[in-house]
Amino acid sequence: MEIYAFYAIAAVVLSSAVLMVTSRNLVHSIVYMVISFVAVGGLFILLEAEFVAAVQILVYAGGIVVLFLFVVMLVNVTETYQVEFLHRQWLPAAVLSLILATQIGFLVWGNAGDLSADPSASASVLRAVDGGNTETLGMMLYTDYLLPFEVASVLLLVAMIGAIYLSKKRV
């Protein structure tokens, strides 16, 4: 049952990603990107990572997509309908990317077998605190990973100041 859900979600992720890359209109690409992000969130639910799935949908499908739409709105509209939307070297680039993905896929397909799924062990580790994924994640974030968490907040502050400065009238 689980594998059918995986195949359905994987088909949605990959097809919407391909449509996003090959779509000529930028707004259509963004819509396909939303579909791909939401499907990846479904994949995270399938992997029993509910909090990460919620963050994925809130941050990616909610925040980043709106940011992209605003920038598409701010830049010139005729630029988004440019006739030549691909580089001249698009065919070698596509072939090389296909070879790269095939190589990585071949390697991981053959060598990932020793990490087998053990549902009982995973349930005890991934839901250690009160049987909840979010509680366990929050406990780890605020005890073992407190310093990286604070550094991430400083990074977000710096990014915010930098974005405001870059978007000013005269840089």
Add this chain to the structure above:
Amino acid sequence: MATLGLNHYLLLSALLFGIGVAGVLMRRNVIMVLMCLELIFNAANINLVAVSRFRPDMTGQVFTIFTIAVAAAEVAIGLGLVIAMFRNSQTVNVDEIHLLKG
């Protein structure tokens, strides 16, 4: 009937990474290049969460949270740069951005 293993997720992530790399190399629009970078980030996130599920170890999910935060910062800075660049040179085509070319 094959069971759903770690290699299924890793293969999907590799394919998504390949599509993202192809998009970065193929598209002319710099906004589109940033969007394809997000696809690559998503492929890395799938890897982290899948390995966290099958090890099993929560650290992968914690790092996914950090990756998403860094991706959000990267998008904010990148789109700020796109706006500044468009204001200066009136283009979002990566071929026409060659100020540093000798």
